Amino acid sequence: MTESSPVPSGPGRPKDPAKREAILAAAQTLFLGNGYEGSSMDAIAAEAGVSKLTLYSHFKDKEALFGAAVKATCETRLPRRLFVLEHGREFRSVLLDIAQAFHELVISPESIGLHRLMVAMAAQNPTLSRMFFDAGPQKLLLDLEQLLDQAHRCQLLDVPEPMRAAEHFCSLIKGAAHFRLLIGYAERPDAEDGKRHVEDCVALFMRAYAGETDTVDRTGS
Structure with a gap:
């Protein structure tokens, strides 16, 4: 209501x-x-x-x-500056920063609590569920889609369908650990385990969408 x-x-x-x-x-x-x-x-x-x-x-x-x-929670945890390609910077480094920030967001108590709330509300208020998705997860996917499309045009990665790739990226980062936290099956992973998980996911994503080079040297025109 x-x-x-x-x-x-x-x-x-x-x-x-x-x-x-x-x-x-x-x-x-x-x-x-x-x-x-x-x-x-x-x-x-x-x-x-x-x-x-x-x-x-x-x-x-x-x-x-x-x-x-x-929206404010997501923008604080995943600021726009993370989705900017800088001349001479390895694209892997860009993805690592995004992946680390996203991982810290999805395993945070605030995020887990919010996801539990939305699951409980889903049948009662589908409009609210759509609002939540559009303000949070969908905004991240759109930012990633734009970044991956730019990487494709710069030949940093081979990403002909950037939205699908964005969904793959987010799914990899969340992994089983997020589900365990969501249902109260396990404790939040420590910093070292989280870092190793993020690095593994980014390496896997980069191999799956391997391009000609990994360094930003053009604007994508």
Whole structure:
């Protein structure tokens, strides 16, 4: 069920970025701690230390706030700078940085809690499930698709279908360890095991999509 704003949104004073960040942080805390249905807009406003009117001036309803919270989490863990090809840099190094950041994200308590929440909500609120996927996993896949397409045009890899390759990449990184964490079967892997897993996955991906070279020396025109 969507909690709608009690007042129509419209132009007004500039919004305070600090209050927006506080609202997003509060939403992340309450959604994970109390679930989606158990987190009211009143409670989120109180947790953020803002009025309900201020909350609704930033987010029109709870679904919009949830989507923004998911997006903010992903952008913090996987910033845009990771998906940039730099002249003279090995593409393997680019993929390693992305893979490491993605692996740390998917095994984080926040991510595991969010995935469990979405599984529980899937049958009740498919719209929310789509919003979650579009704001988080789909955004990552699109960023990877663009990067892999550029690598293909630069002949760094042979990737004629970059979206399929992006899905392969993410599936490799998540692996069985993510499922074990999701169902509470195992503890979070330590840093050394995580690093070895990431390196193995990137090496396998590079072999599967081997190109002519592994160093950025052209713009892909």
